[in-house]
Amino acid sequence: MNGFEKAMELLPRDLRRTVEKQGADRVEELRLRRGRAPELVTAGEKVRLDAPLVDEELIMRVLEKATGASIHSAAAELCGGYISYKGLRIGLCGTGVIRDGALAGFRDYSSLNIRIPREHRGICDSLIQSLYAAGFENTLILSPPGGGKTTALREFIRRLSDRGLTLAVADERNELSASESGAAQFDLGRCTDMLVGVSKAEAAIMLLRGMGPDIIAMDEITHGRDIEAVTQAFGCGVGILATAHGESAESLSRRALYRELLDRQIFKNIVTIQKKGAARIYEAQRI
Numbered sequence: 001m002n003g004f005e006k007a008m009e010l011l012p013r014d015l016r017r018t019v020e021k022q023g024a025d026r027v028e029e030l031r032l033r034r035g036r037a038p039e040l041v042t043a044g045e046k047v048r049l050d051a052p053l054v055d056e057e058l059i060m061r062v063l064e065k066a067t068g069a070s071i072h073s074a075a076a077e078l079c080g081g082y083i084s085y086k087g088l089r090i091g092l093c094g095t096g097v098i099r100d101g102a103l104a105g106f107r108d109y110s111s112l113n114i115r116i117p118r119e120h121r122g123i124c125d126s127l128i129q130s131l132y133a134a135g136f137e138n139t140l141i142l143s144p145p146g147g148g149k150t151t152a153l154r155e156f157i158r159r160l161s162d163r164g165l166t167l168a169v170a171d172e173r174n175e176l177s178a179s180e181s182g183a184a185q186f187d188l189g190r191c192t193d194m195l196v197g198v199s200k201a202e203a204a205i206m207l208l209r210g211m212g213p214d215i216i217a218m219d220e221i222t223h224g225r226d227i228e229a230v231t232q233a234f235g236c237g238v239g240i241l242a243t244a245h246g247e248s249a250e251s252l253s254r255r256a257l258y259r260e261l262l263d264r265q266i267f268k269n270i271v272t273i274q275k276k277g278a279a280r281i282y283e284a285q286r287i
Contacts, residue, residue: 003116006086010065018051033111059109079103087178089115124155142246143273148280149243161189168213169194170203204229215239234266
């Protein structure tokens with residue numbers, strides 16, 4: 001079952017049929033906002049569907065399906081602003097519930113964003129070949145949100161793994177592998193080990209100690225603890241392949257968290273992704 005099919009099984013029949021008319025190969029996101037018509041992103045363009053307005057019942061139905069009819073059991077993940085479902089990331093908005101000064105959950109859900117992951121084999125082939133002609137060097141992949149970082153990272157992992165390098169993947173949100181019952185639904189290569197559902201910082205250390213990787217890969221460095229884990233792995237001689245939100249090395253240097261990362265001189269290459277309509281442009285820069 002591919003990402004589109006997984007997303008469709010969350011929807012009521014009538015809405016599913018309306019979405020399917022847009023073409024399974026084109027849909028990138030489905031947004032449900034209360035009081036608004038459902039909206040798709042297809043090939044980089046927003047498409048408002050001819051469907052009934054979204055109500056609370058629809059949003060709750062999707063959430064209950066995605067959490068196995070137990071929204072309460074997903075409370076910790078919900079506090080991160082999303083839930084994972086078979087490799088899909090479902091972002092959400094609503095009214096936060098605060099207990100003892102901390103976010104404890106949500107009520108009055110107002111919108112959902114179902115992002116549909118895909119494999120795009122070969123999209124980075126020439127870039128990977130030129131970057132690593134003399135061997136792997138630590139690489140950071142950048143793009144704004146929704147720009148294709150995870151898809152590119154998945155391809156980097158697969159190609160390097162199939163070359164015989166041992167990749168250890170810290171797959172915190174199960175977006176890279178879309179694992180079900182321990183089996184990856186996306187091809188991450190023949191020499192790849194995955195640790196799913198564990199925070200990137202914890203997973204990196206566990207993989208470092210237990211799996212003897214040549215390279216540790218992780219999606220979206222977002223916290224200081226992620227940087228510490230990357231630094232520790234780097235200090236042990238392990239390669240690092242990661243992504244972050246940003247448009248360029250210059251844009252990263254203007255943000256304290258990433259400026260610290262750059263100052264540690266861990267990465268030798270930065271790959272940026274620019275959207276041109278439905279296309280993606282991949283460019284590499286040595287730093």
